[in-house]
Amino acid sequence: MKLTTKQLTLCAVLTALALALSYLENLFPLSLAIPIPGIKLGLANIVTVFALYALGPAQAFLILLARCFLGAVFAGNMNALIFSLLGGVTAMVVMIVLSGSRCLSVYGVSVGGAAAHNCGQVAAAVLTLGNTAPLYYLPVLLGVSLLTGALTGLVSACLFRALAHTNLNTGLDQGGTHGA
Amino acid sequence: MRRSPKLRPNLWDGVVVLAVAALAVACAVGIWQGGGSQEALTAVISVDGTEVERIPLDQAGETRRTVEGGGYTLEICLTDTEVWVEHSDCPTQDCVHTGRISRSGQSIVCLPARVVVELEGGSTADDGLDAVIG
Known part of the structure; x- marks a missing residue:
């Protein structure tokens, strides 16, 4: 895949933003209200939704992979990698499929992504624990993903509205020939 | 913008x-309705996918277990009706925050320590949902 300098820069900025958001959501410990391992707001999903529409699936996937690997490195916890990768990739695939349908708005796409993310993480928990006990949490996690998905959908919708007045995207697709 | 989404x-x-x-x-429906059996309510403790101990709650009375996994130590308390993690040195503390479990099919999961405490057996007749949200 050949990226223009502008695209590469935007990918890097979005990766940094996703990492910052994953860190930021630790300040809102949802797990205190609902004590389930792995429950969280999924703010980094906003970046994935944005990248999917603004840059296309391939670059959104690159950002996701970079975010998962760097997140695991910064947390010093490689065990977390399988959780974020399985959750993130499942969410990504579902959102690529859902966003292909022109009928759905960003809300539907992010709710689907949030639900898929939780399914992926529960699968990762079942794999690492070698025990099906985490499945017990799946119904609650899916219920919560309706709320968190709607929230990230709302933020994404605000983001797209705000960016509609800028020229951020106009240069992206025909962004010159400076291969990077 | 590749494609402008509907907002x-x-x-x-x-x-x-x-x-x-x-x-x-x-x-x-599929997971929570795991049928009860005639067996008394039993706490099953697993570490890393292998079962370590089965403790029938009515026979054990009030007791404690110290379980180690993934470099962390969990202090598990059991009474004849309830099980909970009293203390853990894991970073997330989800296992402690889960609180007390008392019904068949419930579980406490500690991901960092890879410890699972499940309740099996006992009657699920009076079980039902805790609450219906939304």
């Missing part, structure tokens, strides 16, 4: 929401 929720989004809700209910 207002519409009926199709409702379909996605309904699909996720239906999946949640289907999972809940």
